[in-house]
Amino acid sequence: MRRRRGRIARSLVAAVVGIMCGITAALSHTVDLDDQTANAVNQMRTFTVAITNAPDAANALGFDITFDPVILRFDSFTGGPLVQNWDFFSTTSPAAGRIRVGGFTTKDVITAGTSGHLVLLNFTVVGTGNTMLTIVNPVDGVATWTLGTGQFTFTTSVVRNRNDLDGDGKADILWRHTDIGILALWRMDGGTLVANSVLATVDDQRWQVQEIR
Secondary structure (H helix, E strand, O other), X not given: OHXXXXXXXXXXXXXXXXXXXXXXXXXXXXEEEOOXXXXXXXXXXXXEEEEEOOOOOEOEEEEEEXXXXXXXXXXXXXXXXXXXXXXXXXXXXXXXOEEEEEEEOOOOOEOOOOOEEEEEEEEEEOOOOOEEEEEEEEEEOOOOOEEOEEEEEEOOOOOOOOOOOOOOOOOOEEEEOOOOOEEEEEEEEOXXXXXXXXXXXXXXXXXXXXXXX
């Protein structure tokens, strides 16, 4: 009797573990977007659509992404590493507030277990407010995959880096040429130079930059 109960208990534990593993695997099989914020109109933001642990192979895919066109304007896209060598990959905008993503390939198929960037979507902020970016209508290889959402948040107050000179939340570099008095600004994205400009020329070398507020 005890042996039978032991076998039943072990079977129940194995069943529970199997169910939990199945739930965890299902939740990790996603096509998802990241989140972005902005604090002014006309700023540009890029949302990344990524695949995490593909549940099965895909040589074709398609889906739509919806958002509020009063807040964001879709401008362009860049195919990610997962589709760089696909026979066809593109996006269209069939209606305001909707992007259609699709492609197919006979080589470099997305295999089961693959993770990586699928596409980068470039937007311009055109209005104040928040909006969700929602993936809908999946077809072909992603028809049964778990889909995520991205969040855009417009905020009028941000925690600003003391060295942030252009309001994007990232540190920039202010150069001063001590011989000729030129003040130059390098707008940075981490360690990458985005743009540079000369702010002023101060002939009197007794003037010094003391603090940036």
